[in-house]
Amino acid sequence: MALTFISKILFILAFLACIAKVQSQLFDITKYGAKPNADISEALSNAWKEACGSTTPSTVVIPKGIWQLTQVKLVGPNKSPIELQVQGDLKAPSDPNQMPNKQGEWVTINYVDYLTVSGGGVFDGQGQEAWKRNDCGKNQKCVKLPLNLSFNFITNSIIRDVTTKDSKNFHVNVIGSQNVTFLRFTISAPGESPNTDGIHIARSKLINVKDSTIKTGDDCVSIGDGTEEVHVENVVCGPGHGVSVGSLGKSETEKDVVGIYVKNCTFLSTMNGVRIKTWPSAPARLQVTNLQFEDLIMDNVTYPIVIDQEYCPYNQCKLDTPSLVKISNVKLNNIRGTSNDPVAVTLVCSGTKPCENVEIGDIDLKYDGKLGPITTKCNNIKPKLTGKQNPPLCAAPAQSA
């Protein structure tokens, strides 16, 4: 008796689970006219629009295969959770002039709640041609190249198991978003590609980047102003420029940065490991507070740990007025490996806003000595030291080991 009762219950449960599954409606782009070797922008937009209107959870499917995508803007609001399942390989036009909206990104997703991007596919920006024309580092009036993926005003969402490759500019931009997780996300571009930041996050809250691999030509993750609660965990970065907060302070309208956690990450031959950079001679009076960098491995990293409040590339500014950005409540702990420059740790804080409440735990960095002995550079900072520091931090230069 009891057995059949239980089996009946199990049957009902299985039946309910089945209904729940069926309820996710599929919107396959091939049912909306998508054809291989032709632009799928319109088919994808149309499938997306119908999926957004669905009152039950929906899945837009880009099946396996190679698809040309000129440019697309997928906009909410959506009535129910929506999944964009990218199984195939999406190719951007290699010439950015083919994109109808020259100011826009390649793929933009705006105003969506409960979005999932999944499927194991690739967003291929085909940036090789465009990189050659990029001089934005030196020329402020340069022609901006399009971004790869832009998520604006996205909430409660997850982007997992997809790859973005060879973007012409930043790979992923996250603006005005809340509670977004990048999981098992792969970014891949050559170390020499200019301005190809991996994930740029600004004006957002609760953004996670986890279990991911980022190989690119600029910052792996860069954090702009107005950002709170960013967790970067179990990420392998390199080649690239590391995880950066900033540059900050250039514009008066910038907002504070609060709560940045970088944990259990590995940096492979990157230019920097973890870095905070702010502009001198700049108007913004910001707070940058509650930052934790811990359990990090530096493998042949040029500058493993950097606070630079005199950030001034290409002499675009003057150093005579210190930065007005206040950095406080910073914890650095258990950071080890090898540095590729004798200055393994740089902590250069502002003369008018010295760094406050900086705690540094175990640091163990080695340098091969080619360009002199390993050293650290400290200004306007009195860190509280615990555990062991190798090299000795902020020590007087004459001190011997």
Ligand SMILES: *[C@@H]1O[C@H](CO)[C@@H](O)[C@H](O)[C@H]1NC(C)=O
């Ligand atoms: C964040 O979003 C996920 C869905 O991706 C949801 O399950 C979770 O409850 C949200 N968390 C918060 C704090 O809103």
Ligand SMILES: *[C@@H]1O[C@H](CO)[C@@H](O)[C@H](O)[C@H]1NC(C)=O
């Ligand atoms: C640390 O990150 C690596 C990936 O780089 C992962 O394999 C490992 O499980 C993580 N460890 C913990 C304790 O999360």
Ligand SMILES: *[C@@H]1O[C@H](CO)[C@@H](O)[C@H](O)[C@H]1NC(C)=O
């Ligand atoms: C160390 O990093 C530099 C770039 O900073 C790179 O040129 C060099 O090949 C790397 N060495 C190894 C052994 O990976």
